[in-house]
Amino acid sequence: MLGLGNMGQALARAFLAHGHPTTVWNRSPEKGDALVAAGATRAASVADAVVGADLVIVCVVDYVVARQLLEPAADALRGRTVVNLTADTPDAARELAGWAAGHGIDYLDGSIMTPTVTIDTPDAVLIYSGPAGLHQRHAATLAALGGAQHHLGTDPGRAAAYDVALLDFFWTAVSGLTHAFALAKAEGIDGADLAPLAEGLATLLRDSVAEHGERLDAGRYDADVAGLGTIAAGLEHVVAASERRDLDSTVQRAALAQLHRAVAAGHGDDDVSVLSATLLAEREVASRA
Numbered sequence: 001m002l003g004l005g006n007m008g009q010a011l012a013r014a015f016l017a018h019g020h021p022t023t024v025w026n027r028s029p030e031k032g033d034a035l036v037a038a039g040a041t042r043a044a045s046v047a048d049a050v051v052g053a054d055l056v057i058v059c060v061v062d063y064v065v066a067r068q069l070l071e072p073a074a075d076a077l078r079g080r081t082v083v084n085l086t087a088d089t090p091d092a093a094r095e096l097a098g099w100a101a102g103h104g105i106d107y108l109d110g111s112i113m114t115p116t117v118t119i120d121t122p123d124a125v126l127i128y129s130g131p132a133g134l135h136q137r138h139a140a141t142l143a144a145l146g147g148a149q150h151h152l153g154t155d156p157g158r159a160a161a162y163d164v165a166l167l168d169f170f171w172t173a174v175s176g177l178t179h180a181f182a183l184a185k186a187e188g189i190d191g192a193d194l195a196p197l198a199e200g201l202a203t204l205l206r207d208s209v210a211e212h213g214e215r216l217d218a219g220r221y222d223a224d225v226a227g228l229g230t231i232a233a234g235l236e237h238v239v240a241a242s243e244r245r246d247l248d249s250t251v252q253r254a255a256l257a258q259l260h261r262a263v264a265a266g267h268g269d270d271d272v273s274v275l276s277a278t279l280l281a282e283r284e285v286a287s288r289a
C-alpha cells in the first residue's frame with residue numbers, strides 16, 4: 001500500500017481486517033504507526049514495499065506524485081500488478097498506463113467514489129478500468145474494500161472519466177447549495193428553516209438524473225416541465241436578488257450566460273437537458289476554430 005493519507009490508511013486497514021498481509025509505505029512514515037500496530041509491515045522505500053507483493057495499491061494526491069513514486073521502483077515492479085486508486089484526469093490515467101506497459105507492469109486504474117468512512121462497508125463504491133482479466137484476477141482481494149466494485153472497460157482512462165464527470169455533477173451542485181444558503185441567510189432566513197424545502201429540491205434533482213441521461217442519449221429535448229426560457233427567468237431573479245444583497249454571483253451569472261446562449265440558439269422551449277447538447281455543440285465549434 002503506497003500512500004497513507006486519509007484514504008490510503010482506510011484502504012490499508014481494510015486489507016488488514018480481511019487478513020491480507022499488508023506492507024505499507026508513506027512519505028511521512030508516522031502515518032503508518034497505527035497500521036503497523038495493527039499488523040502491517042512498514043517498508044523503508046517504495047522498491048522495498050513492492051518486493052514480494054501480489055498487488056500494489058497506490059493512493060496519493062495525484063498522478064504526478066504517483067509516477068514520481070513508481071518510476072524509481074520500475075525494476076522491482078516489473079511483472080507485478082499496480083492498482084492506482086489515486087484520482088486524476090482520464091489523460092493522466094492513460095499516460096501512467098502507457099508508462100506501466102512500457103516497463104512490463106500490469107496496470108489497472110481505479111477511482112474511489114465514496115469517502116473514507118465507507119471503505120470496508122456496503123456503501124463503498126469503487127470503479128476500475130484497464131485489462132478486464134487483471135481486474136478479475138484481483139477481484140477477491142479488492143473485495144476487502146467493500147461495497148460495489150465495477151469494471152467499466154479496457155480504456156485505462158475510463159474510470160477517471162466517470163470520476164471527473166461525477167465530481168463535476170456533485171461539486172457544481174454543492175456550489176449551488178452553498179450559494180443558496182448564503183442568499184437565504186442574507187435575506188434573514190435560517191439554514192434550519194431552508195433545509196427541509198431544499199431537501200425537497202434535492203429529491204427532484206435526483207429524480208431527474210436518469211431522464212437527463214436518456215434524453216441526451218436519444219437527442220430528445222421537448223420540454224414537458226419547463227423550457228429554458230422559463231428557467232432563465234428564474235435564474236435572472238437569483239442573480240438580481242444576490243446582487244441586491246452584495247452577494248457574489250459569478251457562478252450563477254456563468255450558468256445564466258449558458259442559458260442565454262442556448263435560448264439565442266433557438267432552444268427557449270426545450271428541456272434543460274438540451275444544455276448538455278449545446279455544450280457539446282459549442283465544443284465542436286471551438287475545436288474547428
Ligand SMILES: NC(=O)c1ccc[n+]([C@@H]2O[C@H](COP(=O)([O-])OP(=O)(O)OC[C@H]3O[C@@H](n4cnc5c(N)ncnc54)[C@H](OP(=O)(O)O)[C@@H]3O)[C@@H](O)[C@H]2O)c1
Binds near residue numbers: 112
Ligand atoms: N479522502 C476521501 O474521502 C477520498 C474519497 C475519494 C477519493 N479520494 C482520493 O484518494 C486520493 C488520496 O486522498 P487522501 O484523502 O488520502 O489525501 P491526503 O490525506 O491528503 O493524502 C495524500 C497522500 O499523498 C501523499 N503525497 C502528497 N504529496 C506527495 C509527494 N510529493 N511525495 C510523496 N507523497 C505525497 C501524502 O503523503 P504525506 O502523508 O507524506 O503527506 C499522502 O499519503 C486522492 O486522489 C483523493 O481524491 C479520497
